Amino acid sequence: MWRSRVVVGLLAVVGLSLGSVGSAGARPAGLPPVVSHVPTSDKVVFITIDDGWYHDPEVARTLVEGRVPASLFLLPGAFSYDAGYFTGLVDEGRVRVENHTVNHPDLTALDAAGKDAELCGAEERVAAAFGRSPKLVRPPYGAYDDAVRLAAKACGAKALVTWTYDFTTWGDTPPATPALRSGDIVLLHFTPGLGADLRRALDAARAAGLKPAALMPYLRSSGVLSSGALPARASGALTS
Numbered sequence: 001m002w003r004s005r006v007v008v009g010l011l012a013v014v015g016l017s018l019g020s021v022g023s024a025g026a027r028p029a030g031l032p033p034v035v036s037h038v039p040t041s042d043k044v045v046f047i048t049i050d051d052g053w054y055h056d057p058e059v060a061r062t063l064v065e066g067r068v069p070a071s072l073f074l075l076p077g078a079f080s081y082d083a084g085y086f087t088g089l090v091d092e093g094r095v096r097v098e099n100h101t102v103n104h105p106d107l108t109a110l111d112a113a114g115k116d117a118e119l120c121g122a123e124e125r126v127a128a129a130f131g132r133s134p135k136l137v138r139p140p141y142g143a144y145d146d147a148v149r150l151a152a153k154a155c156g157a158k159a160l161v162t163w164t165y166d167f168t169t170w171g172d173t174p175p176a177t178p179a180l181r182s183g184d185i186v187l188l189h190f191t192p193g194l195g196a197d198l199r200r201a202l203d204a205a206r207a208a209g210l211k212p213a214a215l216m217p218y219l220r221s222s223g224v225l226s227s228g229a230l231p232a233r234a235s236g237a238l239t240s
């Protein structure tokens, strides 16, 4: 009898902590939120740029001279052979490098050790190259489940970030440009077309009266990161 109560209690705790996958704001305790849009009425959008394979100097100038805040979800293989391109952006611009795994797998298809190797491995490589541990994870393909969220948390993630709109041009024709709204998260990629895609995104933001803003402070101030998710002393440090 005693033993069965303990088992039932344990199951209840596991059920609470795993729960169902939800959007930011409604989430089971213990898991980092998954954010595709930031709940804010401020006139801001969030620029995110993924992978990092193509290093266009013109894009770097746009980001640095325009003081454009952006989250870069980079693969170690894409910055290791030309880290200077990105350290220049970090040092001179308003970008932060975040976690996009080591090898860009579908994390939901990996076992626990595989998830850990991809997420903690990338965390360590980003920290070593840029002097700051990433706080955000973008799961490749936007594929996640509760086990991925737990693994991300164990590797330092405060949130998983997907996107509201993908502005990337993969073929000859750009995707339709949506009307952006406050709190939207724009996805771009370091492709040869990034210069044009970034201009299109910045123009769409301007047309909607929105300015690019840094993601982490807004995740904190909008309540997406619960008060318990971050130690109080980190509030200043995490502007980095």
Ligand SMILES: [Zn+2]
Residues within 6 Å of the ligand: 050, 051, 100, 104, 140, 141
């Ligand atoms: Zn990617």
